[in-house]
Structure formats: structure tokens, C-alpha cells
Amino acid sequence: MAEVNFHEYDSRVDLDICLAREVGAALEIAIAERGHASLAVSGGRTPVGMFQQLRQMRLQWDKVWITLVDDRWVPPSHTDSNELLVREHLLKYHVEAAHFVSLHTGAASAEAAVAEIEARLQAIPQPFDVLILGMGEDGHTASLFPCASELEIAAAPDSTQSVVAVNPSTAPYARISLTLAAIAQARKLVVHLTGTKKRQIFEQALANTSQRLPIARVLDAARGPKHVYWAE
Numbered sequence: 001m002a003e004v005n006f007h008e009y010d011s012r013v014d015l016d017i018c019l020a021r022e023v024g025a026a027l028e029i030a031i032a033e034r035g036h037a038s039l040a041v042s043g044g045r046t047p048v049g050m051f052q053q054l055r056q057m058r059l060q061w062d063k064v065w066i067t068l069v070d071d072r073w074v075p076p077s078h079t080d081s082n083e084l085l086v087r088e089h090l091l092k093y094h095v096e097a098a099h100f101v102s103l104h105t106g107a108a109s110a111e112a113a114v115a116e117i118e119a120r121l122q123a124i125p126q127p128f129d130v131l132i133l134g135m136g137e138d139g140h141t142a143s144l145f146p147c148a149s150e151l152e153i154a155a156a157p158d159s160t161q162s163v164v165a166v167n168p169s170t171a172p173y174a175r176i177s178l179t180l181a182a183i184a185q186a187r188k189l190v191v192h193l194t195g196t197k198k199r200q201i202f203e204q205a206l207a208n209t210s211q212r213l214p215i216a217r218v219l220d221a222a223r224g225p226k227h228v229y230w231a232e
């Protein structure tokens with residue numbers, strides 16, 4: 001079972017403040033050591049408060065590259081776009097100076113966009129200094145869905161691909177997702193969770209050795225320290 005450092009907070013606001021500070025500190029260290037930093041974030045509802053804390057931090061954001069771990073294959077103006085969420089809640093105030101790399105292109109399908117997105121990601125300093133994952137109640141993380149026919153390709157630990165197109169059968173929209181192999185390289189991997197139900201699902205996923213859900217597979221493969229930030 002993957003070893004994780006579990007950080008528990010009394011409230012979601014406390015969690016958001018502390019996680020934003022941890023992320024900011026890790027990015028500062030990366031800039032001091034390598035002259036630049038990279039951050040990959042998740043979409044969904046969980047990270048909004050943390051984004052709002054992070055955007056108020058004074059860092060050398062012009063030296064930071066930001067991308068998403070996954071996005072839904074919808075235009076970036078769509079209400080369900082993870083990119084829109086990041087633009088509205090993170091890429092403001094100080095963070096406006098950061099370099100944002102979109103997972104969306106003008107291609108006709110997610111599959112047709114993979115090569116262009118793969119090329120764009122080459123411009124980001126990698127491995128990611130900080131990569132923040134969310135988790136769905138089905139145990140998916142990024143867009144590595146247990147129900148997707150592409151899961152075995154997307155979750156192959158030795159894949160040389162950084163991104164894949166995924167078509168979940170239990171969730172809306174085709175997706176673009178970082179592969180497990182790209183996620184697992186991160187220098188610091190954070191899982192950001194809220195609520196009792198997600199905590200139970202997460203703990204069961206890690207304990208279940210016969211059915212490895214995507215969240216457990218990613219943590220098994222991660223090469224750097226793994227942290228879970230949780231609040232009710």
C-alpha cells in the first residue's frame with residue numbers, strides 16, 4: 001500500500017490556506033534551485049478556495065508554468081471547462097503573470113488534439129514541481145476513469161506519452177488527461193479531498209489490493225513524496 005502523509009484540517013478554509021502556503025513554498029524553492037517552477041492543477045469544485053488563496057501570494061509568478069492535469073473536451077468558455085475554472089479563480093491578481101498551458105486546441109476531437117498538446121507540454125519544465133490531484137467518488141483521478149476503455153493505456157506506468165484522450169462511460173464529455181506516467185514523475189504529489197465520503201473511498205481504494213482504482217495506481221507509481229490534504 002502506498003505511504004502517504006495525511007494532513008487533516010478543522011475546516012475547508014484552513015485547508016485551503018495551508019495548502020496554498022505549501023504550494024507557494026514549494027514553487028519558491030523550485031525557483032531558487034532551478035530558476036523556474038511548474039504546477040499542474042486539477043479542475044472540479046474542490047480546488048476553488050485554494051486557488052483563491054494561492055492567487056494572493058507574492059511569488060515570482062513570471063517564472064512559473066501552470067497547466068491542468070485534465071480537462072473536459074469542451075470549449076474553454078464552457079461552464080464545465082476546467083480551463084475556465086482556472087482562468088476565473090487562479091489566473092488572477094499575482095498569478096496573472098504565470099505562463100498557462102491549455103489542454104484545449106481547435107482540433108475536431110480530443111484524440112486529434114493529443115499530438116499538439118503533447119508538443120505544448122514539452123515547453124513546461126518537468127517533472128512538475130507540484131502536481132495537485134482531485135478524486136471522484138468512483139476513484140478516478142485526473143481523467144483516469146475506471147470505466148474508460150483507454151484506462152490501461154492511460155495508466156501504463158512505463159508510457160512515454162504525457163497525455164491521452166479518454167472517453168468515460170459514466171461521466172460527461174471526452175477528456176484530455178495527463179497519463180499516470182507523467183503524473184507519477186511529479187516532485188511533490190498532493191491529493192486534495194473534502195468530505196467524509198471521499199475520505200472513505202480514498203482509504204478503501206488504497207487498502208484494496210485486488211481492485212486497484214486509478215487513485216491507488218497513481219499513488220503506487222508516484223516517485224516523490226505523497227501528501228493528502230483533507231477537511232470535512
Ligand SMILES: O=C1O[C@H](COP(=O)(O)O)[C@@H](O)[C@H](O)[C@H]1O
Nearest residue numbers: 042043044045046134135136142
Ligand atoms: O471531472 C473531474 O473530477 C475530479 C473531481 O472533481 P470534484 O468536483 O469532485 O472536485 C477533478 O479532480 C478533475 O480534475 C475533473 O476533471
